[in-house]
Amino acid sequence: MTESHSKHILSIMVDNEPGVLARVVGLFSGRGYNIESLSVSEVDSDKFLSRVTIVTSGTKNIIDQIKAQLLKLIPVHNLIDISELKTFIGKELILIKLDVKKKSVSKIYKHVKDYGAKILFDNRTEMIIEFSGTPSEISSMIKKLRSFNIIELTRSGLVSIALGKDYIKK
Amino acid sequence: MKKLSGARIVIETLIQEKVKVIFGYPGGAVLPIYDELFKQKKIRHILVRHEQAAVHAAEGYARSTGKVGVVLVTSGPGATNTVTGLTDAMMDSIPVVCISGQVPTHMIGNDAFQEADIVGITRPCTKHNYLVKDISKLASCIHSAFHIARNGRPGPVLVDIPKDIQTFKSTYNGKKLTKSISFYKPILKPPIEQISKFVDLLKSSKKPIFYIGGGVINSGLGASKSLNTLLKVTGFPCTQTLMGLGATPTSDNQFVGMLGMHGTYEANLSMNKSDLMICVGARFDDRITGKVSGFSPHSKKVHMDIDASSFNKSVNVDLLIQGDLSKILDMTIKFIKDKKITFKSKSISDWWNQINKWRSKDCLSYKNSKTVIKPQYALQRLDTLTKKLNPFITTEVGQHQMWAAQFLTFNKPKHWMTSGGLGTMGYGLPAAMGVQIAHPDGLVIDVAGEASILMNIQEMSTIKQYRLPVKIFILNNHYMGMVRQWQELLHGNRLSESYMDSLPDFVKLAESFGATGLRVIKPGEVDDLIKEMIKIKGPVICDIVVDPKENCFPMIPSGSSHDQMLLGPNDKLEGEISEEGMVLV
Numbered sequence: 160m161t162e163s164h165s166k167h168i169l170s171i172m173v174d175n176e177p178g179v180l181a182r183v184v185g186l187f188s189g190r191g192y193n194i195e196s197l198s199v200s201e202v203d204s205d206k207f208l209s210r211v212t213i214v215t216s217g218t219k220n221i222i223d224q225i226k227a228q229l230l231k232l233i234p235v236h237n238l239i240d241i242s243e244l245k246t247f248i249g250k251e252l253i254l255i256k257l258d259v260k261k262k263s264v265s266k267i268y269k270h271v272k273d274y275g276a277k278i279l280f281d282n283r284t285e286m287i288i289e290f291s292g293t294p295s296e297i298s299s300m301i302k303k304l305r306s307f308n309i310i311e312l313t314r315s316g317l318v319s320i321a322l323g324k325d326y327i328k329k
Numbered sequence: 330m331k332k333l334s335g336a337r338i339v340i341e342t343l344i345q346e347k348v349k350v351i352f353g354y355p356g357g358a359v360l361p362i363y364d365e366l367f368k369q370k371k372i373r374h375i376l377v378r379h380e381q382a383a384v385h386a387a388e389g390y391a392r393s394t395g396k397v398g399v400v401l402v403t404s405g406p407g408a409t410n411t412v413t414g415l416t417d418a419m420m421d422s423i424p425v426v427c428i429s430g431q432v433p434t435h436m437i438g439n440d441a442f443q444e445a446d447i448v449g450i451t452r453p454c455t456k457h458n459y460l461v462k463d464i465s466k467l468a469s470c471i472h473s474a475f476h477i478a479r480n481g482r483p484g485p486v487l488v489d490i491p492k493d494i495q496t497f498k499s500t501y502n503g504k505k506l507t508k509s510i511s512f513y514k515p516i517l518k519p520p521i522e523q524i525s526k527f528v529d530l531l532k533s534s535k536k537p538i539f540y541i542g543g544g545v546i547n548s549g550l551g552a553s554k555s556l557n558t559l560l561k562v563t564g565f566p567c568t569q570t571l572m573g574l575g576a577t578p579t580s581d582n583q584f585v586g587m588l589g590m591h592g593t594y595e596a597n598l599s600m601n602k603s604d605l606m607i608c609v610g611a612r613f614d615d616r617i618t619g620k621v622s623g624f625s626p627h628s629k630k631v632h633m634d635i636d637a638s639s640f641n642k643s644v645n646v647d648l649l650i651q652g653d654l655s656k657i658l659d660m661t662i663k664f665i666k667d668k669k670i671t672f673k674s675k676s677i678s679d680w681w682n683q684i685n686k687w688r689s690k691d692c693l694s695y696k697n698s699k700t701v702i703k704p705q706y707a708l709q710r711l712d713t714l715t716k717k718l719n720p721f722i723t724t725e726v727g728q729h730q731m732w733a734a735q736f737l738t739f740n741k742p743k744h745w746m747t748s749g750g751l752g753t754m755g756y757g758l759p760a761a762m763g764v765q766i767a768h769p770d771g772l773v774i775d776v777a778g779e780a781s782i783l784m785n786i787q788e789m790s791t792i793k794q795y796r797l798p799v800k801i802f803i804l805n806n807h808y809m810g811m812v813r814q815w816q817e818l819l820h821g822n823r824l825s826e827s828y829m830d831s832l833p834d835f836v837k838l839a840e841s842f843g844a845t846g847l848r849v850i851k852p853g854e855v856d857d858l859i860k861e862m863i864k865i866k867g868p869v870i871c872d873i874v875v876d877p878k879e880n881c882f883p884m885i886p887s888g889s890s891h892d893q894m895l896l897g898p899n900d901k902l903e904g905e906i907s908e909e910g911m912v913l914v
């Protein structure tokens with residue numbers, strides 16, 4: 160079978176309890192599914208609910224199987240495939256630390272302005288930039304800054320939301 | 330409100346869950362619970378000799394009653410010993426609750442004495458598990474565990490209870506007033522449109538086949554009854570999986586035998602050539618489908634299952650019906666009655682003619698002998714001489730298991746306990762104990778191989794202690810027969826490590842545990858042995874010395890499809906087994 164693989168963004172509402180992430184991640188590793196990106200945090204502190212966003216890819220059958228398996232986990236309340244909804248926004252946050260001892264910073268300031276990024280810290284030796292954007296915007300931003308001296312960077316993983324109603328509410 | 334210790338709450342919750350028996354083994358981390366067990370009379374504790382056996386016994390108890398089987402073990406090695414049993418229950422959808430002790434909460438993570446992260450270890454082999462870190466949640470965890478184990482697709486649930494939680498005190502007001510911490514509510518009833526579509530397919534089919542699985546047994550006697558009605562109303566042929574045997578009577582003429590790797594010629598060809606396959610609570614296991622691309626290529630497929638993840642997993646189907654089988658089948662019967670739909674036997678008479686032609690091949694026939702006992706013969710005699718007594722049959726894993734499936738009659742659900750999904754050697758003996766505990770007056774027979782039986786042979790001691798009249802029917806071929814068969818077929822007859830050397834004297838072994846041992850070596854002695862076995866009130870080990878070289882047919886070699894079946898020792902493989910096939914299990 161040479162069915163086409165496609166990328167999917169799954170948003171999963173789970174009980175925020177110990178081990179819940181291990182259950183989700185263990186399901187992916189145990190069954191051989193891949194995780195391209197993962198982000199998780201509590202979204203409702205009264206009901207102890209966390210929202211997990213996973214970017215994965217596979218054939219239709221595999222994606223259906225992933226969803227069915229996830230829904231079987233007891234702490235999983237609901238799940239939506241955001242990429243199947245009409246209009247959605249997917250964003251990621253990146254923090255980049257640059258060594259600015261030697262180079263002129265004017266070019267960096269220009270890039271930051273062009274991208275609508277933010278400088279969080281600058282003491283003339285190092286600079287920390289914050290930027291949120293789509294994964295491809297982030298990649299292009301990294302590319303632009305590569306000619307400067309990047310000390311390290313970190314990305315949050317994708318979070319995503321669809322236009323319209325509260326789809327994940329049961 | 331009086332406060333109770335955690336250990337006492339464990340007992341009280343079990344009583345509320347109507348638990349009558351638990352299978353267990355004590356140790357440091359569960360001593361408070363064992364102390365509470367000692368002080369009460371409502372729950373009977375069966376002391377096994379290995380924790381794996383406790384789980385299999387609980388499985389046998391559960392499968393033969395429809396109730397949840399309960400296990401109690403200590404931390405560390407006690408808990409890790411349950412892993413095979415829990416995985417077995419997971420694969421075969423058996424409801425089990427396993428309570429394990431754990432080191433006290435403040436020591437968790439310290440590599441404390443007899444500490445094992447059993448919740449981490451069993452996460453993939455339980456339906457769900459809990460580590461109880463807060464005494465106020467203990468009761469709700471245990472009630473939730475039972476709820477999850479028995480509802481939806483059944484499975485094992487583990488509750489890990491640190492020792493300090495067992496001694497802390499809390500209030501408990503009974504199950505009704507305990508807030509459940511799980512909102513688990515499986516879908517039970519499908520929309521009626523699906524039933525209507527299903528009945529349309531039934532009406533238009535010329536070559537239908539019901540493919541019946543273990544889900545019918547899980548769903549309960551109601552599902553079996555409705556399914557039988559549907560079979561009678563339609564007149565359609567049916568086949569059953571290893572896990573589904575007995576879902577409807579296998580002595581019925583509409584039953585064409587088990588399907589799959591060691592299924593009958595007529596069952597597999599009916600599946601292969603059908604135009605409508607109705608999967609009732611089965612999961613398209615690879616032992617059934619063989620090569621997926623060659624699996625029933627021309628049929629429309631209907632799949633009824635309670636678990637959405639069973640759908641389109643390995644085989645794509647045309648109509649999915651999600652829900653509990655007893656409901657689905659009930660709705661179907663009602664729909665057919667309300668709409669006054671009738672099925673004419675004429676419309677599928679060509680199909681039955683074809684099936685009967687396949688049947689006339691008599692694919693289970695074997696060459697009997699006057700000098701050595703053929704395993705098939707021993708089982709046929711066992712069937713004839715015990716059928717009236719409605720025995721409960723358990724098995725170990727191997728050729729004997731397949732022959733038992735092929736040659737015994739299963740006219741009632743919940744009378745056949747076998748390890749299908751995991752294929753756990755050593756399952757049958759402890760499972761038989763669990764069945765016997767649940768049915769003290771029943772005839773319980775473990776059809777065993779001489780290799781498998783040694784994997785949990787220590788349970789003879791449990792059998793002795795509780796005077797369980799379990800009958801062990803060993804088809805002793807001196808080989809790991811199933812392994813030898815594959816080596817002959819796929820590995821140039823190099824019998825690497827599959828000969829069973831240094832076997833015990835099973836008669837003496839039986840006697841040393843206060844049981845009776847019987848041995849036969851000639852076909853003429855088999856009947857007397859079986860009659861004697863039935864007559865004896867206590868446990869019996871029968872050592873049936875059978876043909877060491879007999880193989881199990883039909884067989885679909887791995888990587889082949891249903892129409893490429895080997896029917897007997899003289900059937901040769903067409904060419905070499907493909908590399909693709911060689912890597913399959």
Ligand SMILES: Cc1cc2nc3c(=O)[nH]c(=O)nc-3n(C[C@H](O)[C@H](O)[C@H](O)COP(=O)(O)OP(=O)(O)OC[C@H]3O[C@@H](n4cnc5c(N)ncnc54)[C@H](O)[C@@H]3O)c2cc1C
Binds near residue numbers: 612635654655750
């Ligand atoms: C040596 C060996 C050889 C084997 N050879 C064969 C063989 O030749 N043929 C064969 O058939 N098997 C064979 N097996 C067994 C095989 O591995 C599988 O265990 C078996 O085929 C699975 O049976 P099943 O499809 O009925 O599924 P089960 O494992 O019984 O699963 C039941 C299905 O029903 C669903 N279900 C559960 N409860 C409900 C409910 N209330 N309502 C609706 N649906 C429900 C579940 O979600 C699941 O999908 C062999 C095993 C061994 C060890």
Ligand SMILES: Cc1ncc(C[n+]2csc(CCOP(=O)(O)OP(=O)(O)O)c2C)c(N)n1
Binds near residue numbers: 755808
């Ligand atoms: C615990 C375990 N280990 C290994 C296997 C692989 N295996 C499957 S059948 C079999 C041989 C069983 O021999 P026996 O019990 O004598 O049964 P026979 O096939 O001879 O009837 C083995 C080793 C298994 N199923 N389970």
Ligand SMILES: [Mg+2]
Binds near residue numbers: 727806
């Ligand atoms: Mg053997």
